[in-house]
Amino acid sequence: DSGVTQTPKHLITATGQRVTLRCSPRSGDLSVYWYQQSLDQGLQFLIQYYNGEERAKGNILERFSAQQFPDLHSELNLSSLELGDSALYFCASSEGDRGGLNEQFFGPGTRLTVL
Amino acid sequence: AQKITQTQPGMFVQEKEAVTLDCTYDTSDPSYGLFWYKQPSSGEMIFLIYQGSYDQQNATEGRYSLNFQKARKSANLVISASQLGDSAMYFCAMREWNSGYALNFGKGTSLLVTP
Numbered sequence: 353d354s355g356v357t358q359t360p361k362h363l364i365t366a367t368g369q370r371v372t373l374r375c376s377p378r379s380g381d382l383s384v385y386w387y388q389q390s391l392d393q394g395l396q397f398l399i400q401y402y403n404g405e406e407r408a409k410g411n412i413l414e415r416f417s418a419q420q421f422p423d424l425h426s427e428l429n430l431s432s433l434e435l436g437d438s439a440l441y442f443c444a445s446s447e448g449d450r451g452g453l454n455e456q457f458f459g460p461g462t463r464l465t466v467l
Numbered sequence: 468a469q470k471i472t473q474t475q476p477g478m479f480v481q482e483k484e485a486v487t488l489d490c491t492y493d494t495s496d497p498s499y500g501l502f503w504y505k506q507p508s509s510g511e512m513i514f515l516i517y518q519g520s521y522d523q524q525n526a527t528e529g530r531y532s533l534n535f536q537k538a539r540k541s542a543n544l545v546i547s548a549s550q551l552g553d554s555a556m557y558f559c560a561m562r563e564w565n566s567g568y569a570l571n572f573g574k575g576t577s578l579l580v581t582p
Binding site (some may be wrong): 385387397444455459 | 512574
């Protein structure tokens with residue numbers, strides 16, 4: 353158990369809908385990262401937050417947005433869903449934002465299926 | 468351009484044997500870190516081992532060791548005394564200190580340990 357929690361574990365929805373994925377980082381970790389794992393794209397970095405502020409952006413679509421709240425949990429919002437958004441979405445957390453090892457601990461993931 | 472290349476889509480190894488999973492990387496950043504993660508069929512991402520670009524010695528963690536050849540830009544994972552529970556996907560990832568905070572992942576290698 354990495355200490356990172358993600359809810360829900362599974363999500364099935366229809367095209368055009370909007371969903372929210374939730375992540376709670378390990379106790380004491382200030383950084384949260386979101387990754388998408390799909391069969392065709394592999395594991396891709398979406399976005400990072402550090403202590404409530406957006407710190408880095410990767411291949412995140414405009415239909416997707418995220419935020420980190422004062423209690424450090426984070427939410428990833430996916431809207432106007434398409435079939436191609438079906439994937440495993442991981443949240444990871446680390447202590448700091450870039451220096452040193454800063455090992456990222458991954459949550460169990462949310463499997464999103466868009467029908 | 469692909470920053471992390473894992474050329475072995477699938478590997479077989481017999482129980483108790485050692486196996487090497489290949490990883491080459493591409494960066495011009497002198498400061499970077501290399502990570503290996505294991506993803507069993509259950510889906511979670513498990514951190515295995517880390518090597519920093521300035522580390523003089525190859526990293527080791529239990530049965531895992533990293534064969535770091537900086538000049539060749541390779542960071543191969545060696546698993547000694549393979550166990551059935553080692554069957555999983557293995558991902559090599561890189562973090563470049565000066566150009567981002569997130570991990571760039573390779574496509575992964577699927578390892579099957581046979582009795």
